[in-house]
Amino acid sequence: MPLVQVGLDKWLEGQTTGPTIVTRIRPVRKKGTKPVPPITMMIPAGKGATRSVDLRPGRYLFEAYLPSGEVTTLTATVKARGNAPIVLQAPDSPHEWLSWQHLAGQGRPSPPRAAGPADGVGIAPAPPLAGPTDLEIVSLPVPILPALVEGWRSKTAAKLPWVPRPLPARANGGAALVDDGLTSYLFGPGAWALGDRAYALVRRPPAGPPLLAVLPLPWSQADMSGDAPADVLVDARAALEGETREWPVTMSIVVRDNVMGPVIGYLTGGDLPAAARIVETAVDLLYGKVANPLAAAAGAYVLVRAHAQGKRPQWEPWLRNLRQWFTWLPDGSILDGWASLRGIGRPQDVPAAAASFVEAVTRGLPFYSVGVRMLFDGLSRADGELQAGQRPPGFDAALATVRMLALRVHVGQPFTLIRLG
């Protein structure tokens, strides 16, 4: 059978992802012929990157399903020999510096703007373009969740004793990039160790309450190719347009990880099967040396959520390892708690799960918003069943804290983003 190269053309500022884009190849049927099931494969995204597949000569529809939810297609004929690469074209990003955000499904497209009173009648002039939205990198020298709860109650959460962690706005030393309500930052690894928690703080947004996002730095590429920067986009377009919505300003964080960037994108967009397909092939990468526990936690969220009943999965011990080896990682406690709650590779044990969830709260803000959801759901389930004597110490306070947190978290962001108001 002819070997055909297939890839997704997308400028990612010089990077190429691993085979992480779900692609279906469908034979184009002639009338009266029997249906042939589609082939599903993963292809890389970038410039010039392809992956090979054996196909019989014929006409095919190639469909690439991007983490953003977009689909790009191409109909092409495969010949017996001499086939040019099949290159699917990803939708354009408005700016090169938005390409990773776009791939991950963040940074929604701008609606068309009125260009101005071309004929002098009936067209309102476009509102003035905004300047940058300032963002600070900070840490907090006290346990963050009790401080936030107190701050929310007294409406002083933005005034907590945040400590600046200076970091250049762009990893290359440049200034933040700004366009039409969007402000883009690209943070390198920073001068702190893994486990020292840092946050991105928008203290004075143009509308709405101050915002705080967990900053997943430093981040090592899951494919061991070096550090991955964190691409942070502050989107104040809704505020400029006068929208009165829950989030007039948002902040999205995308790690430019060749493997985990798309995984986290699929997970956030709700396409768990696609995320699971990649992670299942990356288990050795993620858990072999655990060079990056944050990437390992993201993969574990996918595996735990996608796990169907059955034999003990090979990755189950890593949930406990994530919890025990990285005592600063709330997500490790959440994942291990869910393994106990669901009985993944171990007997169901609700009190043990509850203890894990309480421990997660003492460790601070989960890195991932899916972790906040699982923490909220896990504690709510345990709340309905555990009698007072069965509850671990601190259970009620942990539940109250997470209930407040759950009201303030942005469900559409991969990394935890909260309103401080």
Add this chain to the structure above:
Amino acid sequence: MTLLRDKKTRPGTHAIVIGVGRYPWLKGGKKRPTFPENDGMEQLTSPPASARAFAEWLLGTYDNPKRKLATLELLLSDSGSQDFKTGGRTVAVEPATFGNVEAAIKRWAARSKKPDDLLLFFFSGHGICAGMQTTLLLEDFGSDGLAPLSDAIDFNKLFLGLDRIPARQQCFFVDACRVATTTVLETFNQYGQAVIDPKAALSAVPRQAPVFQSTLPGQLAYGRAGKPSYFTEALLRSFEGAATDDDDDGMTWWVQTDALQKALPPLLRRLAARGEQPPSQPPVSNLSRFPLHRLKGKPARIPVDLSCADAARMAEAILSWTDGKKGEKRSAPQPEPWALELSQGQYTFSALLRSPSRRKKELAQDIRPHYRNVRIPV
């Protein structure tokens, strides 16, 4: 109880459809005193229309041979009429007060006896949706000023509680108007009633239970007096073909839950009026794949955007399409992509440039659900 369908089909689909537009204790309502912490929430006309449209679709079109529609219970709070017309008869529908809805949800859940059953839940009305919390407000919300959330459903807890029900496939559509802030929840430190209490341990057999939620801010979603909301319209339109695939056997087109997740955003973008904020990706939670509805024919009304690859050419390009039997031409060049709705099949798209040489470029494309952005390479 308003049971519009009651058949002993095992396994079967059991549906509950709730539409609340009349809120007597909110702004514009007839009861006094008006609930003081109403947060701007007022009377709605779209939710009953949405619920009626969804119920009509279930009764008239829904086709799931392995899980035929066994029961359908409808609750409406409509300041216009409580009537529902079906099969030549008019039924007076039970109002969607908390007591009625609580009892109906319990009956609905109890109807599922087998793991193979499918539960469908549809709610349209006011909601308090903040962060991860969704609280659904029923007709008598605000009647008890001291405990207003006793007339509301904590959807998060209800969702968890329904894991106790035998049906292992459950699908939720929550078209909740997002006007209110969290003030009420925080003031009363309560998020509503669970109706079915969750248990800590998950059921041994995992449940597939996707939740599709409207994401449009309230005023935008419900600015359609007496008509179904954008979300409901997008949902029903997607059932005609955009949310289908034939991946299971290559012959039969099914509305699949994972295809629905992909189909809704482009349809919502289409439906939002020009100049309005395009909605963001609906945050579907707990997505998994299972079939909901079988199409009788091939998928129809697939949204297709047709344009030139070079946007600058749009000002001079005459666009057209044909499937070999019929076709259409957009005569006047326009800067925007041509928003088409096409049936699944093979098409030839073309762009004729007016100047300088009347150059014509054609592109053959297979159109399949859920959306296609066709860009002719000129």
